[in-house]
Amino acid sequence: MSRSLQLGPDGRLVHLLSTEGLPAETLRHILDTADQFVSVNEREVKKVPLLRGRSLFNVFFENSTRTRTTFEIAAKRLSADVVNLNIGASSTAKGESLLDTVWNLQAMDADMFVVRHKEAGAPHLVARHVKPGVHVINAGDGRHAHPTQGLLDVYTIRHYKKDFSRLVVAIVGDILHSRVARSQIHALKTLGVPEVRVIGPRTLLPADVERLGVRVFHDMAAGLRGCDVVMTLRLQSERMSGPLLPSAGEFNKAYGLTPEKLAQASPDAIVMHPGPMNRGVEIDSSVADGGQSVIMPQVTFGIAVRMAVMAILAGNA
Amino acid sequence: MAARLPEAEALIDSLAQALRGSVNSETGLVGIYSGGAWVAQRLHRALGLQLPVGQLAITLHRDDFDRIGLHREQRRSHLPFPVEGRDILLVDDVLHTGRTIRAALNELWDFGRPKSVRLVALVDRGGRELPIAADFTGAKVDVDAGESLVLSEENGRLRLTAVKASP
Known part of the structure; x- marks a missing residue:
């Protein structure tokens, strides 16, 4: 049986197509x-x-x-x-x-x-x-x-948190349309992160998202409680108004990362974003530029x- | 079997003696991973140099990347002083083909342009494939072509051994 397109017969990486399936x-x-x-x-x-x-x-x-x-x-x-x-x-x-x-x-x-x-x-x-x-x-x-975005995200987490084995990581926002979220989840699970949470409205979460081994939250405060890492996702502008969301403002009110919502997470939690950011939509400027942000080191x-x-x-x- | 190998610790003592008149407070001592770094640490202590000792990893400048690829490598170059304009003593354990030294010089230059580089080798086993020579050598040794010379550390003491080279 072929191990997958990414790995050669000796198990060495020959293409990087996805973090899924990589040992x-x-x-x-x-x-x-x-x-x-x-x-x-x-x-x-x-x-x-x-x-x-x-x-x-x-x-x-x-x-x-x-x-x-x-x-x-x-x-x-x-x-x-x-x-x-x-x-x-x-x-x-x-x-x-x-x-x-x-x-x-x-x-x-x-x-x-x-x-x-x-x-x-x-x-x-x-x-x-x-x-x-x-x-x-x-x-x-x-x-x-x-996959390279998912890998740079886990690299950043390892840099700041050293050990994956006790972390609670939350991914917030539009999981449904996000190739970044999928690559992050596979990499985090494979590296042994015990709890990966996804937080977002029902309309922006894939129906079978639990199959990826994540905990699902629709409430931001509950989802962020005690997290060590908060990964916000970019809300694509074409999704800001339409059948899935009432408006960018409504999304910001419920799921935008503000200092008040971030206070639910662990005090030494780090905040990440794959860029480019919509300030005032998925993340507030005071958080993006704040002391817990590692967005520039990610780059x-x-x-x-x-x-x-x-x-x-x-x-x- | 190769002839009996010299005592590594004794060679380091004699190298330190030989180097004493050739270093000053501005000399940068740099060892090549891993054996050369151990030797450099010993020499650094014996000579009482003021600048901290540096280390060079040569992975990124090896000339056999096309054949062996990039293996897991935790070691990294660390130069705790500016290289630019400085007299450098480059230290390796076993001088053989000279390819390691060529790679180490390239790596060193990525950190700046030294004033001079002199090469210190614990032992020289001959077999050069490049025009490279040591300025200070602990000993010349004869080793069978099919053998590798390995410097290892046991209970805080360095020891040279000859092992069958992997094909």
């Missing part, structure tokens, strides 16, 4: 490797030659300047050549299929693809069709997964975690 050992290997790269990023020369002579293609079928930039910085600090392709604006408009695009890039000797697509499973499709030795990293596919650690993933994949040819 704890693999996750820890990525986090430990990221530790090394955090120190590289603090040096005078923020560059190491591991990916020298290799080409990484950022293939984004869905726009995202921020995520693409973090992958670009990570690859450049590993000395890779980076090509950014905003496909939304070019080939698909001309009718080229996803695989045609990838095959064309592969013919240009790409070694690694970072793929973002609005359809779940698109990076998996690419991974199934690339040559051996070519690696694929999922940079977000539909509502399915965003910094994100570079190191993406460097770790790329270096591990490149070494597992």
